[in-house]
Amino acid sequence: MKDRSLVQIALYAAIFAVLGLLPKFDIPLAGGVPITAQSMGAMLAGVMLGAWRGAAAMVLMLFVVALGAPLLAGGRGGLGVFFTPSIGFIVGWVAVAFVAGAIMQALRKAPVFPAALIASVVGGIVVMYAFGIVGMAMRTQLSLLDATKACLIFIPGDAIKAVLTALVAQTVARGLPEALLSRNA
Template sequence: MGSRAITRISLLAAMIAVLGLLPTFHLPLAGGVPITAQTLGVMLAGIVLGPRQGALSVMLLLLVVALGAPLLAGGRGGLGVFFAPSTGFLLGWIPGAFVTGVVMQRLTKVPVFAAALAAAAAGGIVVVYGCGIVGLMIVAHMGALQAMLATSVFLPGDLVKVIASAFLARGAEQAYPAALGYRS
């Protein structure tokens, strides 16, 4: 892996961290899992970097968080975040970014906007929610239906993030065609 790839991975990890600075919303229905902007960064990591590097950028962020850096929304960090109700979502970011990148790679014949919509929905919603639901069932001791219902409160905001990621992907492609060069 070259220095350019390492730089891009680091920049996307930093972007996800910066999105954690935006205000969070806590809903009692979701077992204490906050609504954050950081999933937008996870979606963009897969869209912009592709599967492998997108997942690596999320892994880098989570490693730094595990070491104690308060980079998650609300200034959270340290190993404790991986034992909280949100742990399934956090760990789900890794396969979420990977799947987002895989879908983007597979949809090379589809315009970037539509490909990014499908990719962000598949990785950023389906995969991350699947992991989040399992995490709520294990850590918060919720039943499957209760965990699914609790997770559903995130859907409207995440659909907005899916649309935003598609607009950002299209804008990146128009401004700098090589930004999504792995799709060619």
């Protein structure tokens, strides 16, 4: 991997960590899974860096969290976070970034905003919820159907994050198009 790619992977892992500084909101209905801004970090990593670099940024982040760094929302870190009802969402961030990046690369001829919005919705909502619902059901006493119902509360916020991700991508593409690696790969 080129030095520039490594720096960009580290940068998006850092952006993801910074989003963890925003307060989390615990929702009793969601099986103990909090609302955080970090899912937007996974969307951004994929949309901006492409599939492999975006996924690598999330793997780097999870590795640092596993080592104990309190970089998840609410100051969480360490191996214990991988045994909570949030596990599906946490490990799903790698798939979110990969899928969002792959879609962004596939749609490189389309205008940036709609391509980034589609990539963020499919990766950041559909894929993330596929992982999150299964993880929640496995770590709680909820059935898959009940876990799905519990996750409905997250959809409005994640839709807003998808729009914000698309706006960021469009803004970057206008001012510094070479920084949108998913389009230049």
